[in-house]
Amino acid sequence: MNAIVLDNNILRLRLDPDFGGRVSELTDLRTGRNWLVGGPSVGSPAQEATFGVEQARGWDECFPSAAPCLVEAWPMPLRDHGEFWGRPVAVVAAPDSVTLTAQAGPVRFQRVLALDGDRLTLTYRVFNEDTAAMPYLWGQHLLIAPEEGDRLELPGLDSLDAAFLSHGGCVLTTDPVAFPDPKRDDLPLLDRIHPLTANFAAKLFAPVPAEAAARVVGRSGSFNVSWNGEKVGYLGLWLDYGGWPAESPVSQISLAPSTAPMESLADAVASGKANCVQPGAAHEWTVIIRIAAEKDSLHD
Template sequence: MAIIAIESNALLVEVDADFGARVVSLIDRRSGRDWMAKGPQSSQVGEDAVYAADEAVGWDECFPTVAPWDASGTTHGRRLRDHGDLWGRPFTVEAQAPDSLTLSRTAGGFRFTRRLSADDAVLAADYRVDNIGDVALPYMWALHGLLAVTPEDRIELGVDTVSASYLSRDGKTIVAPQLAWPGPNRALDLKLDAVHPATTQFAGKLYASTVPGARAAVSGPRGAIDIAFDNAEIAHLGIWLNYGGWPAPGNGHHIALEPTTAPVDHLGQALEQGSATILAPGASASWTITMTLRAP
């Protein structure tokens, strides 16, 4: 484990460069609150690894897919593992300063680079993907940052409706392709903007597109985190809610607000609906996400 810290007067950020550039701590120094969900580091990181309860901690990068998918008929030429190629894999330190860190990983015909920089209460994540192969590279990306939350927190999201790819309550699947945000919904008797206790035994994966203001937040008496992006670069937001409902009833309590390039769970779906990014040989793509911590 190679933990590298960067900091500002308001933030302390810790990154495990050897484990997928995972952000393991995002601490508001004014309140002491760590926004990252905690847990042990998984030893299962092979091509057949499943991103389940032990893996679901911290902030990982999902690329070139989120859910596993057989991409043998594409440039990738193989099955893409659960939550993509990056998590749990070593990254190279390209640049390091007290308040910034640039890490990269080169594999499978691409180079993925992320620069984190801390300035006062703002953490900026600047991304770049380079196609270093000689054929077009299809991909999707999602910021998979699992947040440690309490029932005192609330989710701020300026939309009226969300789509749902997965809903489970008490171990039973709920079919409701579209939901009102934050409710009410006939299929689901939960306010979606409230953080519910683990005894709720609910889990859901939702998507919002073209989010007004291109921001989402979690706020409560112990402070807030605002996640902002550019709708022209990243047009969708995934919302993962786990209140003791995944991977089995009674497990896990966290949420994630996930800027993403595609409002689907795997690259195959993105290719089918036309939301996958296709990067030409020698081309690159870049985008920026910012996280601002608000003190209580």
Template sequence: MITLENAHLALTVEPVFGARVTSLTDMATGRQWLVPGDPADGEAYLGEQARGWDECFPTVGVCTHAAWGGPMRDHGELWGRPWTVTRGADACTAVYVDPRFIFTRSLQLEGTSVIARYQVTNSSPDPLPYLWSQHALLATTPSDRIAVHGVADIWADGHPVDWPHHPIRDLSSIGATDEGFALKLYGQAQHAASAAILGPEGGIRFDWSGAEIPAFGLWLDYGGWPADAPVHQLALEPTTAPADDLATAEATGSARHLPPGDSDRWSVRITLLPPGPVPA
């Protein structure tokens, strides 16, 4: 385990399990923002595996893609596998090396924020199609609310959503564990996009540039998934494509194609917010 800490926040990274961030703690309130749990191996990303903060690349959902040799692993190539991690006083850099690509994520503490900087390099002789999604599963409370800014054209299940209105519920409110509700939404990120959890026990906000990361995913699970052992979790997901898997991203023209030898770079700032009034 590698721990970074300052006066405002602390986080822990587990190098041997996908460089997963297993904890993100607000030092002022003691609040733990990530869904806790022990590592759980497996090719299928189910409730037992759904913990902490992973990186999904080059897909999220299972699919088949010829450029990747056929069937693709659930939630991508990176989670649950050993990375090489080096650390400094207030930062650490994690690297995953594959014959086809090199994926790098650096985390740097800056006051109440952690800045995640990413780079993927194509080390294969062919163009590399991919999507990436940040996958931090957040532990929320019934008093929290979800706020989204700089995100347009939000949709779910193929239908437009007038945020936060939905035929079943107010999407900005947090559901109970026994609600039996699960929904994945996507939207298009504008020039400056953000998504946050706000509440009387503190908040957390994700900020990114739509020029670098053009889409946003929102995963809501209030005891609705998986069917055999439902869990309670929420994820604010800056992503390069509004799609659940690479094959769908290709079909909709939102997959990225990285030429041989080239690199793509992007970043996300995650900021812990003080307790405050809950937005109406």
């Protein structure tokens, strides 16, 4: 009932400020395709809440960790899927943009979403209000509902590190995989969309070039994500074609700009890959999503 809608007659975006600013709809009005995994927002504001298949809908922001963990600098245990999902956030809405602000301990997190034609520009800001440096990890958890015939394109990437691999009901070793052909364990081609019967799921990470990009291209257009790889240095790729969870398989993918090649801030700190914002300082980065119409999708 408290949803906010941005609509410029090309794209329509719907978000819920009472559920962490979750975006539940991102529709290309020219084709009618909602690119996001649909369904009700299910979850709990509790610190011990867990994120599973019933919660895996739409688009959330994972900050300051995507996995639950303990980090000495933070005054509380960090919860699964970040501090915001399922919790109210402050919102300032304008005709073609909306600004969301939320607090995670001593760190203020802000996201500005602005529509301009077939583009959605996202500006992120992190402010440290503490007197000590604060480490953090951020990942854009945007779940795309794939369609038959879609293809994945990862410009400049030919290898990815595996954080999780499952195929045919078996969890595999997390050795690196080549893109698009993994060339191991009879894994399916990674640039193609597969049916649920593929029984395959993977969470993969890769460092990105300075001009980072990832896209899904199909008959109904293309979903293009671009960002500055010098500020946000990794792509997180989630592919699920009936491989997770075993008891209720789903089909979903995610092209996730990420500040570290893992989901736990504790692991990022231990490996020296966590971002760190100094006292009184701020970090800012931008992600651009372009949803091209069918006739333009081969020319992005």
